[in-house]
Amino acid sequence: MALIDELANLLGDNLLLDDEARHSRARDTWPRSEFDQWQGQLVLPVAVAVPSSTEQLAATVQLCRFHGVPMIPRGAGSGCVGGVLASSDSVVISTERLSGLRWLDPTDGLAAFGSGTMGIAAENRVREDGFTIGHWPQSIEVSSVGGWMATRASGQYSTAYGNIEDIVYSVEAVLPDGSIYQSRPTPRASAGPDLRELLLGSEGTLGVITEVTLSLRPLPEPGVRQAFHFDNMGAGIEAVRSVIVPGWRPPVVRLYDAVESRRHFRNHLPKGRCMAIFLHEGPPGHAALEGAAVAELCQEAGGEPADSGAVDHWFEHRNAVPTWTELFEQGLVADTIEVATGWGRLDQLYTAVIEAISAVPTVIAATAHTSHAYQSGANLYFTFAAQPSDPDQYQSVYDACWSAAMQAATDCGAGISHHHGIGRVRRPWLTDELGNAGVGVLRAVKSALDPQNLMNPGVLIPD
Amino acid sequence: MALIDELANLLGDNLLLDDEARHSRARDTWPRSEFDQWQGQLVLPVAVAVPSSTEQLAATVQLCRFHGVPMIPRGAGSGCVGGVLASSDSVVISTERLSGLRWLDPTDGLAAFGSGTMGIAAENRVREDGFTIGHWPQSIEVSSVGGWMATRASGQYSTAYGNIEDIVYSVEAVLPDGSIYQSRPTPRASAGPDLRELLLGSEGTLGVITEVTLSLRPLPEPGVRQAFHFDNMGAGIEAVRSVIVPGWRPPVVRLYDAVESRRHFRNHLPKGRCMAIFLHEGPPGHAALEGAAVAELCQEAGGEPADSGAVDHWFEHRNAVPTWTELFEQGLVADTIEVATGWGRLDQLYTAVIEAISAVPTVIAATAHTSHAYQSGANLYFTFAAQPSDPDQYQSVYDACWSAAMQAATDCGAGISHHHGIGRVRRPWLTDELGNAGVGVLRAVKSALDPQNLMNPGVLIPD
Numbered sequence: 001m002a003l004i005d006e007l008a009n010l011l012g013d014n015l016l017l018d019d020e021a022r023h024s025r026a027r028d029t030w031p032r033s034e035f036d037q038w039q040g041q042l043v044l045p046v047a048v049a050v051p052s053s054t055e056q057l058a059a060t061v062q063l064c065r066f067h068g069v070p071m072i073p074r075g076a077g078s079g080c081v082g083g084v085l086a087s088s089d090s091v092v093i094s095t096e097r098l099s100g101l102r103w104l105d106p107t108d109g110l111a112a113f114g115s116g117t118m119g120i121a122a123e124n125r126v127r128e129d130g131f132t133i134g135h136w137p138q139s140i141e142v143s144s145v146g147g148w149m150a151t152r153a154s155g156q157y158s159t160a161y162g163n164i165e166d167i168v169y170s171v172e173a174v175l176p177d178g179s180i181y182q183s184r185p186t187p188r189a190s191a192g193p194d195l196r197e198l199l200l201g202s203e204g205t206l207g208v209i210t211e212v213t214l215s216l217r218p219l220p221e222p223g224v225r226q227a228f229h230f231d232n233m234g235a236g237i238e239a240v241r242s243v244i245v246p247g248w249r250p251p252v253v254r255l256y257d258a259v260e261s262r263r264h265f266r267n268h269l270p271k272g273r274c275m276a277i278f279l280h281e282g283p284p285g286h287a288a289l290e291g292a293a294v295a296e297l298c299q300e301a302g303g304e305p306a307d308s309g310a311v312d313h314w315f316e317h318r319n320a321v322p323t324w325t326e327l328f329e330q331g332l333v334a335d336t337i338e339v340a341t342g343w344g345r346l347d348q349l350y351t352a353v354i355e356a357i358s359a360v361p362t363v364i365a366a367t368a369h370t371s372h373a374y375q376s377g378a379n380l381y382f383t384f385a386a387q388p389s390d391p392d393q394y395q396s397v398y399d400a401c402w403s404a405a406m407q408a409a410t411d412c413g414a415g416i417s418h419h420h421g422i423g424r425v426r427r428p429w430l431t432d433e434l435g436n437a438g439v440g441v442l443r444a445v446k447s448a449l450d451p452q453n454l455m456n457p458g459v460l461i462p463d
Numbered sequence: 464m465a466l467i468d469e470l471a472n473l474l475g476d477n478l479l480l481d482d483e484a485r486h487s488r489a490r491d492t493w494p495r496s497e498f499d500q501w502q503g504q505l506v507l508p509v510a511v512a513v514p515s516s517t518e519q520l521a522a523t524v525q526l527c528r529f530h531g532v533p534m535i536p537r538g539a540g541s542g543c544v545g546g547v548l549a550s551s552d553s554v555v556i557s558t559e560r561l562s563g564l565r566w567l568d569p570t571d572g573l574a575a576f577g578s579g580t581m582g583i584a585a586e587n588r589v590r591e592d593g594f595t596i597g598h599w600p601q602s603i604e605v606s607s608v609g610g611w612m613a614t615r616a617s618g619q620y621s622t623a624y625g626n627i628e629d630i631v632y633s634v635e636a637v638l639p640d641g642s643i644y645q646s647r648p649t650p651r652a653s654a655g656p657d658l659r660e661l662l663l664g665s666e667g668t669l670g671v672i673t674e675v676t677l678s679l680r681p682l683p684e685p686g687v688r689q690a691f692h693f694d695n696m697g698a699g700i701e702a703v704r705s706v707i708v709p710g711w712r713p714p715v716v717r718l719y720d721a722v723e724s725r726r727h728f729r730n731h732l733p734k735g736r737c738m739a740i741f742l743h744e745g746p747p748g749h750a751a752l753e754g755a756a757v758a759e760l761c762q763e764a765g766g767e768p769a770d771s772g773a774v775d776h777w778f779e780h781r782n783a784v785p786t787w788t789e790l791f792e793q794g795l796v797a798d799t800i801e802v803a804t805g806w807g808r809l810d811q812l813y814t815a816v817i818e819a820i821s822a823v824p825t826v827i828a829a830t831a832h833t834s835h836a837y838q839s840g841a842n843l844y845f846t847f848a849a850q851p852s853d854p855d856q857y858q859s860v861y862d863a864c865w866s867a868a869m870q871a872a873t874d875c876g877a878g879i880s881h882h883h884g885i886g887r888v889r890r891p892w893l894t895d896e897l898g899n900a901g902v903g904v905l906r907a908v909k910s911a912l913d914p915q916n917l918m919n920p921g922v923l924i925p926d
Contacts, residue, residue: 186878415649
């Protein structure tokens with residue numbers, strides 16, 4: 001194959017052709033493709049390119065484009081919606097060797113990282129200089145900073161510090177034609193549409209992110225942690241709303257339904273209650289003021305204080321999740337589905353999605369929490385598990401749970417994805433989200449930038 | 464002309480053909496086109512369409528497109544960079560009859576307005592329900608909510624409440640093909656690139672915004688006002704940085720150079736000093752805490768307290784600006800130029816741009832203030848005035864001042880526009896801002912959505 005020879009000439013040791021390399025980079029952490037792998041049915045790419053510079057990556061894109069070969073951009077593979085999945089004719093372009101700090105400016109509070117830098121490595125590096133990124137997704141140990149941007153990620157501190165789009169200062173990317181785009185490094189611009197936003201959430205379909213510059217904040221003093229439990233989700237939602245609307249912004253605001261509260265905080269609250277946990281931090285005096293105000297608001301809304309050990313417990317365990325394969329081996333198929341809506345419909349959305357998923361045969365659990373709050377609403381993050389009698393049913397049960405949840409969410413007028421993205425799993429509902437005109441815009445942009453549809457085909461944009 | 468007959472059939476009284484109507488809507492508030500008008504050289508459009516519904520506006524776009532006639536979308540015409548300027552073969556599409564509140568949801572804190580609603584009318588309307596938009600551009604009395612979005616506007620409270628992109632919840636727009644796009648009303652989404660961002664700052668080149676839904680906040684209690692003066696801009700910038708970096712976010716943070724300080728606050732500070740003014744507001748207790756912290760930080764940075772009457776004076780006069788024509792009649796040509804950069808280069812940028820403009824022959828004043836602060840930097844807002852001996856020199860002097868400022872700003876690595884936009888005046892420098900690849904993306908998006916280049920041709924995107 002001519003392409004392989006040319007890539008080998010270009011990339012040398014940065015072209016991986018062995019089975020192990022192709023196997024370990026063929027997919028992300030989508031349950032369906034992990035299931036395929038568990039079943040021994042994973043499709044492998046032709047090759048894995050691991051360029052070690054932006055220019056090398058750009059040349060890789062140009063070669064693949066010249067040969068008309070599909071490219072699958074890949075960060076660290078922690079995405080869970082099928083945004084990375086090789087076809088047998090594709091080349092995976094992994095950013096793993098675009099790694100590490102490029103520069104850090106302590107005056108402006110900026111740090112530039114190769115897009116393949118792992119999240120936890122980036123956070124640990126800026127802490128050496130007294131900063132934090134303020135972005136802590138549950139995946140921080142297994143995700144890359146480029147992946148954060150490509151999937152439009154949210155972190156656990158988003159309610160105060162924003163989501164990744166609020167933290168990215170500038171970006172470098174290789175576009176589908178092989179040109180290198182570098183956004184202007186400026187704190188804010190009115191210079192046409194913000195082109196960074198085309199890459200945020202593009203899921204590899206509009207280019208490969210090669211470098212991300214993040215706006216940092218000083219590492220704050222240890223904050224105030226507190227927790228309250230409520231009669232039900234509706235009461236808890238109303239309490240959280242009463243905190244957010246007047247302008248309080250605790251970095252961590254999480255409200256769990258009764259089942260999840262028992263799962264996470266069994267020793268810290270009575271059965272049947274819904275736990276809300278808060279972390280307050282900020283400039284001197286702020287955490288104490290906000291903490292006292294939030295305590296008063298939660299108690300006015302019917303909340304009973306829990307011991308703050310509940311929050312400590314959450315912090316200790318917040319990154320721990322089982323693998324899908326561990327669940328498959330226990331006869332379980334499971335996933336998470338996050339959506340978002342305005343305050344007024346949040347409790348209705350909670351009930352509707354729980355009921356819809358619970359009605360799918362063999363489902364044994366459907367639960368939720370909210371973890372990201374905004375002036376006008378919040379997200380809901382559902383988890384489901386089903387126990388089909390036969391592994392052959394795993395995929396149909398999985399699909400049925402997603403369909404039930406998406407239908408209930410769109411019926412409520414909710415947004416179909418808060419922060420995991422579209423990938424393959426939500427693609428059938430993107431038209432519900434964006435409308436025909438919105439999908440038309442997205443398709444037009446895609447065709448204009450990638451007329452051959454070589455950059456991550458099959459992801460995000462409906463056919 | 465067949466188009467006029469068809470538009471008359473479609474629009475009835477919503478088609479304006481008289482001279483006065485065409486004259487008053489042929490331009491925005493760009494000094495160069497106001498100069499042309501003063502000279503009696505203003506070019507008029509064929510007609511002014513003032514559709515009274517989204518559907519009527521969409522049909523207007525379809526008719527103009529069918530006839531290949533350029534369309535000039537127009538809000539209230541307060542833009543100052545030449546984003547609205549009719550050609551003799553064009554139809555101005557004004558949003559002025561898409562006006563008023565469509566709905567207000569007090570639970571979610573949302574209000575939807577027709578895009579032609581004047582800013583001050585929208586703000587006054589939501590105040591009736593106890594809310595504020597939190598967006599107060601100097602133009603609030605003469606600008607529309609659709610114009611805020613199309614130009615990616617900033618308001619005087621942006622440091623706490625964000626710019627228009629942070630306040631817009633959802634948008635409806637007529638695209639260049641006449642289809643109607645409605646963004647999903649959700650507090651946050653990871654569902655591909657954020658398509659609202661293509662309209663924010665699009666300056667009428669990618670569609671006509673017809674309705675804007677804004678996320679409101681409760682009207683706060685009266686806040687704390689205070690002011691400090693500093694030895695020079697560098698000292699003042701360092702003080703503001705010391706406030707912002709640890710996380711304080713006063714809604715109003717403004718630092719004026721010595722000349723502007725005398726212009727605005729003559730009775731409140733000694734000659735040669737640079738005034739910084741602050742407004743603190745927020746949930747109960749916040750303004751007092753932040754005010755005390757900021758007072759300490761400013762004094763640590765060498766600031767001397769001024770009487771808070773200085774801030775009161777600013778609030779009373781903040782929307783007052785002379786018209787360009789008043790200045791032309793005094794023999795003056797003037798304009799404002801806002802740019803932005805990181806903290807570390809802000810004082811250098813200040814000096815470089817002031818020196819560059821001052822070196823232009825006949826310039827009599829070049830001054831600046833900063834008025835929008837971010838974690839990693841801030842804007843600078845320059846004002847210049849020149850007094851050429853002959854009105855025939857006005858345009859060349861004006862152009863020379865802009866060239867000098869843009870060259871100095873790009874040499875410093877600054878962003879060329881903080882919030883006024885590109886329009887016609889900054890178009891020659893957009894490639895410096897976005898790079899060749901960025902301009903290529905913008906052109907590709909434009910061609911994909913408006914292949915005939917009928918929607919506000921000549922604006923934003925370099926030829």
